[in-house]
Amino acid sequence: MIISNLEIIPGKRVASHLGMVQGSTVRAKHVGKDIFASLKNIVGGELKGYTELMQEAREEAIKRMTAEARSIGANAILNVRFATTSISAGAAEILAYGSAVRLEDLG
Amino acid sequence: MGAFIELLIFLGLLATGYFVGQVIERRHYASIRVRERRYRDIMAFPMRFAPNAVAAQDAYLVSGTVVISADYFKTFVAGLRNLIGGNFRAYETLMERARREAILRLKEDARRRGSSLVVCVRFETTTISSGWAPAMEIFAYGTALVPRAMPERAAGSVPPGSVSASLSRG
Numbered sequence: 001m002i003i004s005n006l007e008i009i010p011g012k013r014v015a016s017h018l019g020m021v022q023g024s025t026v027r028a029k030h031v032g033k034d035i036f037a038s039l040k041n042i043v044g045g046e047l048k049g050y051t052e053l054m055q056e057a058r059e060e061a062i063k064r065m066t067a068e069a070r071s072i073g074a075n076a077i078l079n080v081r082f083a084t085t086s087i088s089a090g091a092a093e094i095l096a097y098g099s100a101v102r103l104e105d106l107g
Numbered sequence: 108m109g110a111f112i113e114l115l116i117f118l119g120l121l122a123t124g125y126f127v128g129q130v131i132e133r134r135h136y137a138s139i140r141v142r143e144r145r146y147r148d149i150m151a152f153p154m155r156f157a158p159n160a161v162a163a164q165d166a167y168l169v170s171g172t173v174v175i176s177a178d179y180f181k182t183f184v185a186g187l188r189n190l191i192g193g194n195f196r197a198y199e200t201l202m203e204r205a206r207r208e209a210i211l212r213l214k215e216d217a218r219r220r221g222s223s224l225v226v227c228v229r230f231e232t233t234t235i236s237s238g239w240a241p242a243m244e245i246f247a248y249g250t251a252l253v254p255r256a257m258p259e260r261a262a263g264s265v266p267p268g269s270v271s272a273s274l275s276r277g
Contacts, residue, residue, distance in 0.1 A: 004166040004250040005227045008156060011163025011255070037176070041240040042120055043127040044178030044201070045135065046208075050235060051174045054244055058170065080168060082248065084233040092235070105163070 001066055002076035002103065009076070012103040018074050022097035023064030026087060027057040054094070058082065061096040074100035124179030131178075132200065139207050146214040151225040151249060158226070163255045167220045170248040171212025175205040177241050202243070206230065209247040222251035 002009060029050070037047045069077050080098035087093055157164065177185070181197040188195045217225050228249035235242040
């Protein structure tokens with residue numbers, strides 16, 4: 001499965017378009033991490049716990065999108081985009097979407 | 108008396124934020140400069156198409172993310188700054204180093220794939236929390252291209268770039 005935010009993959013050709021696929025996940029912050037983060041806010045800098053949280057959430061969203069693409073017989077997802085929305089103070093939705101296509105090698 | 112203690116706590120937080128925050132920022136910039144030198148051979152572009160569109164290449168989605176927060180002092184001064192408007196230098200450096208960090212992590216990811224070219228780089232910024240504890244997420248993503256049919260990039264071998272990375276570290 002090729003996942004890319006390009007519209008054209010070098011050396012490949014789109015054989016058929018299969019429509020849009022998406023994957024999303026809503027994540028909440030862990031209370032312990034939240035308390036630590038509010039302490040970290042006094043001195044500033046990176047909030048590593050949150051970075052990991054967002055990373056894991058994006059991986060999950062990509063995984064769900066990939067599963068959907070695979071189920072409709074795609075071998076690539078092109079033009080992938082991400083969107084993030086904070087739903088409430090402690091929760092965020094992460095959405096990944098793209099075009100599911102069947103690619104074939106050129107010549 | 109109670110008001111005095113409150114003032115003392117406030118000033119203590121302000122001072123901690125100012126001094127520790129400054130040290131953290133200086134260290135972060137130093138580390139960014141070192142790593143930017145290490146990843147100089149990896150190029151990242153925001154353009155939508157691969158430059159050499161005829162050659163067969165493997166494409167991978169790579170990304171880098173960082174959640175960064177302002178310190179107590181910056182948040183306080185930002186509140187004052189809001190009254191008169193204008194440039195706010197402290198937040199500018201905060202966002203700038205977060206963006207540079209995100210790009211560095213994207214390049215790190217690209218190197219792990221054995222790539223030295225990332226195209227279609229996009230940024231996404233999200234406010235994770237605001238008010239007295241502002242935190243922002245900067246997310247950078249793009250497509251790493253790896254030219255195919257290069258013998259040293261066969262499966263199981265050491266990806267190119269990891270050698271120079273360990274050299275510059277040593």
